[in-house]
Amino acid sequence: MDPSKAEEPELRHVEKDVLIPKLMREKAKERCSEHVHEFNRCCKDTGFLMVFKCQEENAALKQCLTQHYQDPAFFDECKREYLREKVEYQQTGIPAKNRQQKIPSSM
Template sequence: MEPPPGAAENSKLRHVEKDVLIPQIMRDRAKELCSDKVQAFTKCCKETGFLMVVKCRKENTALKDCLVGYYTDPSFNEECKAEYLKQREEYRATGIKKKRQKITSNV
């Protein structure tokens, strides 16, 4: 069975898609998945003020470890790539851009 016309074109990614748009989806999703650590770090920073660099190391390390774990996971990258390709396909079919949902966070 042959792939539909334009299928190869639809799976190719431009430089901006690979280096900007898909990583943005990865960052947004990783922040959602690490939301407990984001909240803990934010709370610590609010409570300690200028001393946050010293006092919030534990929370900062936990947050960084969580985020980096997702950023370096090849299967997570593929999930986000598939999500982007689906959004791009929907946009090309309808001409309506799906609005990205922003996470309310102070980080």
């Protein structure tokens, strides 16, 4: 048995197939932000004809996103981030999106 795998918790189906891929999509959009911006700009500029006129931008965006979705190292990175957030939630009871550094107003 691989010792590095022994300490890794078992993931539920929903975590492996839904929650981690959702995190991957969010992070991939950040990493492909230039392509997202170009595609959005093209869509806004062309209106209803975007299906025909923005094919090049759409193809570049899809290629960038797919590259990240199919990268096993990216999946592992997102899985580690998900597990870290899960542990923090279990310890604090506060979801990651609500967990922010709050500075007391008396400072």
